[in-house]
Amino acid sequence: MKKIKAIILMLFTFFYWGCSDLTLVPEDSLSPDTFFSSAEELELWTNQFYTQLAGANGSVGSNSDVNIDINLGSLMEGRRDASSEDGWTWGRLRDINYYLQNSSNCPDETARQHFDGVAYFMRAYFYFIKVRRYGDVPWYDQVLGSADEDLLFKPRDDRGFVMDKVIEDIDRAIELLPATKSSVRVTKWTALALKTRMALYEGTFRKYHGLSDWEKYLQHVADAGLDFIQNSGYSIYNQGAEPYRDLFISDEAINQEVILARVYSSVALVMNSVQFGLDRDKQGFTRNFMNHYLMTNGERFSSQSGWETMIFPDEIQNRDPRLAQTVLTPGYIQKGTSTPTINNLASLTGYPSIKFVSTPDYDGNNKGIADWPLFRTAEVYLNYAEAKAELGTINQSDIDMSINKLRARVNMPNLILTAANTTPDPFLVSYYTNVTQGDNMGVILEIRRERTIELALEGYREYDLLRWKEGQLFTRPFYGCYFPGLDTYDMDNNGSDDLVIWSGTPETISGGTSLQAGVDLILSDGTSGYVFAYPNNNLIWEEGRDYLWPIPADERVRSRGVLTQNPGWTDSTGF
Numbered sequence: 271m272k273k274i275k276a277i278i279l280m281l282f283t284f285f286y287w288g289c290s291d292l293t294l295v296p297e298d299s300l301s302p303d304t305f306f307s308s309a310e311e312l313e314l315w316t317n318q319f320y321t322q323l324a325g326a327n328g329s330v331g332s333n334s335d336v337n338i339d340i341n342l343g344s345l346m347e348g349r350r351d352a353s354s355e356d357g358w359t360w361g362r363l364r365d366i367n368y369y370l371q372n373s374s375n376c377p378d379e380t381a382r383q384h385f386d387g388v389a390y391f392m393r394a395y396f397y398f399i400k401v402r403r404y405g406d407v408p409w410y411d412q413v414l415g416s417a418d419e420d421l422l423f424k425p426r427d428d429r430g431f432v433m434d435k436v437i438e439d440i441d442r443a444i445e446l447l448p449a450t451k452s453s454v455r456v457t458k459w460t461a462l463a464l465k466t467r468m469a470l471y472e473g474t475f476r477k478y479h480g481l482s483d484w485e486k487y488l489q490h491v492a493d494a495g496l497d498f499i500q501n502s503g504y505s506i507y508n509q510g511a512e513p514y515r516d517l518f519i520s521d522e523a524i525n526q527e528v529i530l531a532r533v534y535s536s537v538a539l540v541m542n543s544v545q546f547g548l549d550r551d552k553q554g555f556t557r558n559f560m561n562h563y564l565m566t567n568g569e570r571f572s573s574q575s576g577w578e579t580m581i582f583p584d585e586i587q588n589r590d591p592r593l594a595q596t597v598l599t600p601g602y603i604q605k606g607t608s609t610p611t612i613n614n615l616a617s618l619t620g621y622p623s624i625k626f627v628s629t630p631d632y633d634g635n636n637k638g639i640a641d642w643p644l645f646r647t648a649e650v651y652l653n654y655a656e657a658k659a660e661l662g663t664i665n666q667s668d669i670d671m672s673i674n675k676l677r678a679r680v681n682m683p684n685l686i687l688t689a690a691n692t693t694p695d696p697f698l699v700s701y702y703t704n705v706t707q708g709d710n711m712g713v714i715l716e717i718r719r720e721r722t723i724e725l726a727l728e729g730y731r732e733y734d735l736l737r738w739k740e741g742q743l744f745t746r747p748f749y750g751c752y753f754p755g756l757d758t759y760d761m762d763n764n765g766s767d768d769l770v771i772w773s774g775t776p777e778t779i780s781g782g783t784s785l786q787a788g789v790d791l792i793l794s795d796g797t798s799g800y801v802f803a804y805p806n807n808n809l810i811w812e813e814g815r816d817y818l819w820p821i822p823a824d825e826r827v828r829s830r831g832v833l834t835q836n837p838g839w840t841d842s843t844g845f
Contacts, residue, residue, distance in 0.1 A: 306372045309381030315369050316385045319392035322362050322399075325532060326542040326642035329729030330626065331551065335743040336559035336722060336731055338618055338803060339551035345732065345816075346744050348809045352820040352841035357403055360410075366393045367413045387446030391456050391464065394439040397432055398468040402733060405429050405818045405836060423829045430483060433472050437490060440465045444494075451503065453523040453531045453641065459502045460530045463645040465494040466653035471737050474660060478704060478739040479817065488657040495654030499671055504529060504647040508679045515595035519605065519628040523641035527648065531641040542638040544626045549633070554617030555597055555726070557749040557800055561697060562722045563590045568683035572697035582613065582620065582751045583763040591680040592723055598622045600763035605629045612768055613761045614783040615791060618803040619750025625727055643728070648676055652721045659714045660706065669713070673720055690716045704739045741811045749794060750801035756787060773797055814838045 305311055333342050344350050369389050376382045393411075400407045406426035414421050443461040450457055473487030498504070507517050507527040517524055523531035534542050547553070561571055566588045571577055577585070586599045593599065598621075602611050606629030616622065632638045651672035658664035666687045674684045694712035698719060699705075705714055721734065735743055753759065758767035758779060768782035771791070778784045785791050792802040815838025823841035826833045831845030 306369070306375040308376060309378050309385075312369075312373060312376055312381055312385040315365075316388045316392075319362070319366060319388065322392065322396060323530075323532065323644055324729060326534070326544045326638070327547060329642070330544050330547060330553070330727050332729045332732050334731035334735065335556065335746060336562075337553060337555050337623070337727060338748050339547075339553040340618070341551065342804065342807070346809060347807070350816075350819060352823040352826075352835065352839055352843075355820050355822040357819060358822045358825050363393065363396055363410060364413055366396065367411060370411075371413055383446045384448065387443045387461070388456055390439040391443035391447065391461050394436045394443065394468065395464060397436045397439075398464075398471070401429050401432055401436070402471060402736075403819045404821060406834075407432055409435055411435070423832050425832050426834060429472075430481075433468070433487070436468060437465070440468065449501075451525055453525045453528050454533055456530060459498060459504065460645055462494045462498040462502070463529050463650050466491045466498070466650050466657075467645075469494070470653045470657055471733065473657065475737040477660060477706075478737065485661060488661050491653055491657035492661065492663070495650055495657065495672075498650050499654065502529075502647075504650075506647060506651075506675045506679050512591075512595050513679055514592050515625070518626050518643070519640055521628075521640050523643060527646050528641070528643045529645040529647065529650075531643050533641050534639045536639050541636045542640075542642065543636050544638050544640075544642075545628060545632045546635045546637065548623050548627065549616075550635075552616060552618045553623050553727075554619030554750060554803070555621040555623065556619055557621075557752070558701065558746070559722065559726070560585065560593070560597070560621060562719050563593045564682065564719075565589060566591070566682070570695050570697065572695065579752050579754065581753065581759065582761060583759075585752075590682055590723065595680075596623065596625045596723070596726055598624050600761070606631065610762060612782075615751070615761075615769065615785060615801070617750075618801075619748065620791075620801045621750055623727060648724055649730075651675060652717065652724065656714070656717045656721070659710050659717055662708070662710055664710065664713060673717060676720060676724055685713075685716055685720075687713055695719075701743075702738065702740060703742070736817050739813075739817070741813065741816055745809050745811050747794070747800075747805075748803040748807070750803060752800050753793060753798060755798045812838055 306315070331339065331341070333339060333346055366389050370386065373382050373386055373389070397407070397409070406429050408424050409427045409432050410421070440461055443456075444458055444465070447456060447458045447461055449459070451459070469487040469490035473484045473491060476482065476484035476487065505526055507513050507524050510516055517527065534540055563571060565571060565574070571589065583600055586593060586597075594602070598611060598613050600610070602624060603609065604611055604627060613620065613622065626640070628640060655664065655668060655672040658668045664687065669685050669687055677684060691709060691712035694715055698715040702715060702718060705711060722731070725731070735741060753771055756771050756773055759769040759771070760767050761769050767779060770777045770779040770782065770784050771787055772784065773787045776784070776786070787793055787797055792805050794800045794802045815836070818836045820839035820841065821833055821835050823843050826835065826841065826843045826845055831843065835841060
């Protein structure tokens with residue numbers, strides 16, 4: 271089946287999942303009177319819209335408070351500025367609007383409705399990304415020409431106006447797209463999933479940043495999420511001994527759960543470097559991420575005696591099974607091999623990822639062929655539960671049809687609403703300091719716990735912190751494994767030491783790893799403490815500025831100052 275999809279990908283869609291911004295039929299060499307006249311031409315044009323959807327490599331490389339690699343990125347390093355900002359691009363929008371202005375030429379009404387649905391979906395997605403990045407942006411639903419000076423240089427529209435237009439577009443897509451399953455084409459169910467994602471971001475951003483109308487957007491999430499849950503036919507994949515791990519290394523997207531995926535294939539010569547990048551970039555989870563996982567009996571890890579200073583082999587015992595299917599732990603055997611891999615502290619924190627790691631065949635650069643989940647059922651469940659909790663309307667039935675489905679995948683105990691709200695987890699309370707204080711605080715925190723571990727490394731975390739107004743978490747020390755002192759350690763918990771940490775006189779250990787404190791790894795207290803990645807990172811988070819990106823200075827110049835700058839950002843335009 272994978273080979274068949276790859277061949278179809280090559281012959282009929284001209285690699286629309288590739289990284290290039292393909293304009294398959296140049297607008298300057300066609301006439302809308304002669305093009306857009308058949309279903310095939312509508313499909314050919316709309317195929318290019320898929321290229322704006324996120325790819326595998328960039329999503330895994332998105333760092334945050336819970337995972338880091340050798341390149342923190344401009345947000346976490348405080349390097350964003352108006353002179354170098356390059357996200358203000360509008361070419362894809364022009365392609366979408368050009369299609370919508372001319373698709374009526376096609377006499378095939380069924381085909382036209384289908385591909386119009388694709389276009390409305392893609393315009394909604396395009397504008398969601400723009401609003402998420404910049405806040406207020408100009409709304410365009412028509413193709414602009416060089417004579418349209420008033421429109422070319424119009425001011426930014428209020429984000430609420432734009433997001434209402436986005437909701438209108440996605441509702442059109444939901445109405446027009448087929449109610450079928452396809453992991454490679456957008457459908458009604460993909461549109462419902464996108465609606466929950468977009469409206470959750472806008473609703474919670476507004477709630478936590480003191481903007482109006484947040485309830486309206488969260489109700490959109492609740493309604494769309496319930497429709498998806500009750501009618502889509504999608505469910506949580508739970509087959510085999512390690513269903514969570516297997517979901518992310520399947521060469522072909524598992525469409526029981528995956529709603530839309532980006533296809534990768536050696537036949538089509540479209541591969542990714544996810545597995546290679548995790549190792550090359552020393553991707554590692556933080557101690558705070560590890561602390562999110564519950565015990566297998568549902569108790570909180572932070573309730574365990576000595577939890578803050580547990581060493582690696584001890585802290586991973588009897589934890590939520592998703593931990594051992596996400597992080598390299600004792601006994602981990604890579605698919606396609608027969609011997610355990612020892613944690614040699616090669617990652618920046620000592621907690622390397624095994625999520626997305628398949629057989630050694632895919633270890634090399636540009637060798638990965640596992641389809642990348644762009645939308646999956648678990649996210650819709652999480653979106654639904656969070657919206658209901660933030661609205662204050664969540665009940666146990668809502669949790670059972672969402673969060674508890676995720677826990678059931680790995681045989682974790684159910685989340686009980688009353689227990690969560692009666693005794694909120696002190697660790698989570700201290701971590702998410704801006705969370706709503708109220709009757710539902712406990713369940714909101716538990717949903718954030720589930721979201722943190724369920725969606726790890728899938729590209730959500732950075733923006734979750736922005737919408738929750740938790741930017742200060744980007745400035746916390748990036749701590750990893752704890753070591754009580756210079757000593758030998760049994761990292762694979764097999765009874766034999768395989769790691770030595772020393773200072774002064776060099777020490778080695780047979781068949782193991784030797785690391786010099788202060789050189790090969792930094793410990794938070796010098797010769798003891800947590801592995802301390804980026805000890806010299808002194809990012810200062812500015813609450814009034816850093817939740818949005820700056821408007822590019824050159825664009826402000828072109829607009830003669832009509833484009834205003836976001837609060838707190840400065841540039842050299844003089845406007």
